[in-house]
Amino acid sequence: DLKLRTRSLDVSYTNSKTGAEVMALSDINLEIEDGEFICIVGPSGCGKSTFLNTVAGLIKPSRGSILLDEEEILGPGRDRSVVFQSPSLFPWRTVLDNVLYGLEIQKRITDQTRKLAEGYIEMVGLKGYENHYPHELSGGMQQRVNLARALTVEPSLLLLDEPLSALDAQTREFMQEEILRIWEETKKTSIFITHQIDEAIYLADRVFVFGARPGRVVEIVEVNIPRPRN
Numbered sequence: 001d002l003k004l005r006t007r008s009l010d011v012s013y014t015n016s017k018t019g020a021e022v023m024a025l026s027d028i029n030l031e032i033e034d035g036e037f038i039c040i041v042g043p044s045g046c047g048k049s050t051f052l053n054t055v056a057g058l059i060k061p062s063r064g065s066i067l068l069d070e071e072e073i074l075g076p077g078r079d080r081s082v083v084f085q086s087p088s089l090f091p092w093r094t095v096l097d098n099v100l101y102g103l104e105i106q107k108r109i110t111d112q113t114r115k116l117a118e119g120y121i122e123m124v125g126l127k128g129y130e131n132h133y134p135h136e137l138s139g140g141m142q143q144r145v146n147l148a149r150a151l152t153v154e155p156s157l158l159l160l161d162e163p164l165s166a167l168d169a170q171t172r173e174f175m176q177e178e179i180l181r182i183w184e185e186t187k188k189t190s191i192f193i194t195h196q197i198d199e200a201i202y203l204a205d206r207v208f209v210f211g212a213r214p215g216r217v218v219e220i221v222e223v224n225i226p227r228p229r230n
């Protein structure tokens with residue numbers, strides 16, 4: 001079973017002008033179990049994105065390590081998908097071709113994975129939009145395409161960096177419900193950054209609260225609010 005574990009994780013940046021080290025994460029020791037939905041909250045600059053990007057393998061720890069199923073994360077891998085705040089869709093590709101992009105770079109397009117992509121498009125509520133282009137879709141719908149692409153490569157871990165923050169309040173609420181529904185279905189282990197505590201409480205099994213500099217986890221909140229189920 002999937003388990004993500006960080007051991008004495010430090011991450012620092014080097015200021016390009018002064019050469020000084022800026023500590024962004026300090027002594028992070030966390031465990032995430034298979035199927036958990038984790039939200040990370042904390043003040044701006046507390047290291048949320050740094051944590052996510054380090055798990056994604058885009059940043060190297062300056063000390064300590066991250067283990068995914070006992071294997072150290074040394075760089076990006078197909079076992080992890082990242083969704084950022086703004087949907088990064090190719091404007092010249094249709095919804096289906098955008099969703100297939102992840103599989104394409106992994107050279108995994110077959111009839112079977114194509115079906116999978118169509119299934120995820122349906123799951124995010126965009127059946128019938130396969131041949132539409134991004135500019136024909138609302139922001140919320142574009143972010144759903146992004147989500148479908150991330151799910152289609154079937155990562156063991158989904159990393160979401162404020163995926164709903166760019167949306168208006170109404171769309172965001174709608175998407176929160178959608179995400180709950182999709183996660184009830186997929187049970188995908190996820191780490192979701194948000195600066196909204198209500199969003200975190202609504203979505204998460206556990207909330208990791210990061211404190212101010214240097215980034216540390218100051219509290220881990222177990223969320224026991226029963227989720228709405230249909």
Ligand code: ADP
Nearest residue numbers: 013014022024043044045046047048049050051
């Ligand atoms: P959050 O996502 O919680 O807002 P970040 O992870 O973006 O926090 O940033 C954590 C700290 O690291 C902040 O002090 C920020 O200024 C610093 N930082 C982030 N990215 C860089 C970078 N590329 N170079 C230098 N410092 C950075």
Ligand code: ADP
Nearest residue numbers: 125126127138139140141142144170171174175
């Ligand atoms: P989203 O619906 O993705 O949350 P918006 O609320 O901005 O994004 O949607 C803008 C318009 O597009 C709304 O009128 C909404 O009803 C419509 N819309 C969104 N998703 C769908 C869908 N899957 N099928 C039909 N219409 C949709």
